[in-house]
Amino acid sequence: MIDSHCHLDHEHLARNIHDVLSRCKKEGINKVLTISTKLSGFPKILDIVDKDEMIFGTFGIHPHETNNDQISKDEIISKIKSNNKIIGVGETGLDFYYNISDKDKQITSFKNHIDAALELNFPLIVHSRNAEDETYEILKNSDKNLKILMHCFTGSLTLALKLMELNSYFSASGIITFKNSTDLQNTFKQLPLDRLLIETDSPFLAPEPMRGKKNEPSFVRYTLKKLSELKNIEAPELDKITTDNFNKLFFNK
């Protein structure tokens, strides 16, 4: 099992990193990807990926942070090349729900991350909230070789089908376990198995039956279980498929 998206630099997880990782290993999780969100947090990401061979990381500026951190394509590339355990670009994208950063700054940052991902041939980890049309337009107008991972996918089936044409991957978070997420569950039922990943987005979004608690990477098993019910296959089989998908996307194998 792989948690394709977590934030181990958050205080709650960072402070207990040893226990968090041992619970992962106990549950059969053999990789976690800790996601960068801001420039000032990157040294901590580099520190964390060095703590255990199962931890990999990314570099990117979250859309919430783009008023503070405007970064060029070349700066993104040099950060990523600084450590060989940094294997993805992001998270980047558009968040027009909270609108913490100006729209134009979010868009410029998103495009710079796309250019960096293309030049490196690394996956782009995309965060999109209340910005379906804008996210899709920008991705559609990018080079077709772009490797897209829609993280914590909560978009519509219409968007999912359009993104399929761009060869996107979709990561399911704990949201699919929530009782009120029927539309999203139906969307995941219709997505092909070879496009699916799982994540926690911890410490946020704990899945049922842990909802309301602080999330952690070992809880990804609840999302795997729910997804296996939706896809009507056994959890161990889906575990193998989602693990293979991750390795293909991030390690070309």
Ligand SMILES: [Zn+2]
């Ligand atoms: Zn996100």
Ligand SMILES: [Zn+2]
């Ligand atoms: Zn995140």
